[in-house]
Every structure is written in structure tokens, then in C-alpha cells.
Amino acid sequence: MPRPRRRLASTCIGAVTAGLLATGAALAAPEEEAPKGSDSAMGAYLDYGPNGVARIPHLSNWLGGREIRVGHTYLPGDVWPAIEGNVNFLASWAAWRQAEDDRMFVLNVPMQAHNEARVPDYQVAQLIRAGAEGYYDRHFKKLAQRLVALGVPDTVIVLGWEMNGTTYTHRCGPDPENWKAYWKRIVNTMRSVPGQEFKFDFAPNRGTDAIGWTRCYPGDDVVDIIGMDSYDQAPGRTFDEQISQPYGLQQHVDFAKAHGKEISYPEWGLFRNGDNPEYVRRMLKWIEQHKPLYHTITDYCPHGVWQCKANPESAKVFREALTPQAPRPVDPTPPVIPTPPVIPTPPVVPTPDVPTPQIPTPDVPTPVAPTPDVPAPLPSPETPTVPPVEPPAVPTPTPDVSVEPSVPDPAVPTPPVEPTPEASAPAPEVSVPPVLPPEPAPLPARPSPSPLVPKPTPPRPEQPTNSTEWCVPINFGEWLAKLVGNQSVCLKFDWGKDSGFWPF
Structure with missing residues (x-):
């Protein structure tokens, strides 16, 4: 696992770097165009154990919901059982990897025990030769079996990282040829385990360091990815120098291309120049341009941007570059409103003329008093020819007072219903409400005739x-x-x- 003190020990030019800073050596001028992030799988080293797994969603939230696809941790290099994977935190990382198909688990694996014990070169050379002869094969077979059993057979193995430096016991410099043979034995041993799908990442330090890293390259048959750890430190005062220096960023890209390999940046971040947003901006643009298989920033002080509050400007650049950009608003195209189908107009059904019923006025008979018959005058007595006739008594009509004349109710005739003429062409049935005749106006109340009171018949004169x-x-x-x-x-x-x- 990387620590700041290792970076101090891994370089021999710390005094030169300090001198450059003291003289005010300027960094490269910022580019006008901001980095846009990259489609490469991105992650960060947040902690080696379960805390590292737990912090991943928080980093994602800080980056505006960006997906963290790479989980990165290290096996301890102090004792062989730890290198065999006999540690309790591997299960947590395996569970995280299995949760999504597109996730990637990156595991740094030491090649020697006592990996950070400052072992001198002559002893390192002895250990390298023992490894090349197969003395440590069993340890790496156990690691492969454990990873397959945990359900992470496709783990990316960063084996013997930064082998061109001076920090680790698994360094290449004391015996480059046996070191390459040792690498091959480890890869072939782990690939012999059934079910494995490992990818092996060869990741030196940027720059020459103790030995040019190309001298340690073990061969295309046992390397799947060519990575590079690149921090903001010498050699290279500016980012452009870090690109163009021997064994620098450009040579790394060219070498991988020549060997048909994908590239990666397992470790990158700040180190010697404090809060350096220009370095972060340029590194992100480089990643965007060359599209590595994955990259993981080392996120703890002094290297980090999220967990290290000492680098606020660099954190701002990192966050703005990797936060997913909201899609630009698109002017909505007005929806096409379909023209409604033409509905044929139904034929006009003539409304029949319904005659207004004529309500006949009832004839109310008016009672007529009988006119008395007046007898004709008798013939003159001079010429009587008919014997005298006694005129008949004229009866006086006596009305029946017990019966009141009734006025018959007028009978309202039902208006005839004329048949609706048939249309010449079939037409949809139209419901026409029936036309009802208007209700007859009520007749004025006719006063009931006063009952006739019989008049007393005048007494007949006595003759x-x-x-x-x-x-x-x-x-x-x-x-x-x-x-x-x-x-x-x-x-x-x-x-x-x-x-x-x-x-x-």
C-alpha cells in the first residue's frame, strides 16, 4: 500500500525538486479548455479494508452521482499468509464487485514478504533467484484459489508494482533477468487454477527511477495491461516534461501500443507541489485523450482531493471534471396533431309538419223559454159558421229544479301521427323527440245557470x-x-x- 514516506524514499532527487520549488519554477500554464472526464472506468483508493468499500458511495455522491466502477486495494506484504489472501477484507471487496457486472476489482499483490523492510540489494537478488526457481509458487496458487472461491476470478492483479524503484523488496533492479523469470512463474502458477480469468497489470513508476522500466518487462504472453503510477513529482518540473521525459507518459503510451496492450493508471495524484489544480487538470485531460482501461486516484493526504482538505483547488477541478454533465436542454418539437377523420354529415331528416289540433268550442245549449200559443181571433159574429170552441188551457212550463244542466266536457282529439318519410339513402338512426300537441288553453269557467225558481202561476180569472x-x-x-x-x-x-x- 502506498504511503507518503515511501514516495520520499523512492526518489533520489528530492533535493533537486526542493531547489526547483525554491527558485520559483513555474508550472505549465492552464489550458483554456477544461477536461471533460473520461469514459474509462474510474475509481479511487480510499482504504484497504471494509472502510474503503463503505466510502465508495459517498465519493460517488460528491461527484454528482458519477458511477465508481473500480474498487482498488492492496494485500499486505509483511508475511506470506497475507500475500496468500488470508485476510478478512477480501470478502467485502468481492461482494462489492459481484453487485454489478460492469465493476472492476483491482488488487495490488506483493511478490515478496517483508516487502517494505528496506532489504538491501544483495538480499533482494537472492530472493529474486529463489522465486525464479519456483520456491514461492505455492503462495500464489493459494491466492488464486482463494480469489476464485470468493467469486472474483476476473480480478486485475497489479503484480510487483513500481518494480523500477528502490522502495520495495520486490524491486527489479538487483537482478532484472531473474525478476522477469520470477514474474512469469507467478502468472503461470495463478493461471493454472481452474476458473480463473485474471488480468495481470505491469505498472512501473513514471520516469527512469532506479532502472528503466522497459528492462523489467517480462513479455507479452504474461502481461495483459501496461500501467503506470504517476504522481506530481520529479522528474519533470511541468506536466509537459512529465509527458516527454524518458520513460515518461508518452513513452508509456507508445510502448503499450507497440505491444498491443491496454494502458492503465492504478495510482496517480498530488505529492511534491502541494495543492496543484493545474496538474490535476492536465492529468485528467491526458486520461480523457488516451482512454486507459481504468484509472484510480490515490485519495488520502497528501495525494488526494476528496479525503484531503489541504487541496481545495485541486478538489474543485477534479470534481468539476468528473461530475456528469447535465444534458443540454433540447427545444421540444411541437407534437404533430393528427387531422381528425372527416365524419360524414348524416342526411337531414325532414321534421314532419304536425298540425296544431283545433279544439272545438263546445256548443252550450241556451235554454229557451217556450212561447205560448196565442189563439187566432174568432170569426166575426156576423158570419159564425163554427160553434164556439173553448180555447185549451196553456200550460205554464215548470223547469225541473232538481237537475242542474250539465255542460259536456269538450273531447280533445288525438292528433294524427304522420309517417316519417323514408330517406333515399341509408342514414344513421336519429332519435327525434316526439312533438306533443300544445296543451289546450283552459276554458274560462262558465257560470252555472241559476236554478229556475218556479213562479207561482197567476190565478185563472173566474169566468x-x-x-x-x-x-x-x-x-x-x-x-x-x-x-x-x-x-x-x-x-x-x-x-x-x-x-x-x-x-x-
């Missing part, structure tokens, strides 16, 4: 016996009687005994 004067009462009806009163007509006939006509 003297054998009198020559005959009086007949005249009934003019009620209304006329009120005007002229009761009248009678009297006729006098000269039929006395002396006339010669009197029969008695």
Missing part, C-alpha cells in the same frame, strides 16, 4: 157562467214578465140571449 167575455192570461216568460207584469187578453163576444146565437 162567470154564460158570460160573453173571455179572458186568457198571457205568459211572456220571466224576463218579459218583469217588464210588463202579468197580462191577459180578454175577448167579448156578443152572444147573448137576444142575439139569436146563444144556445143556452
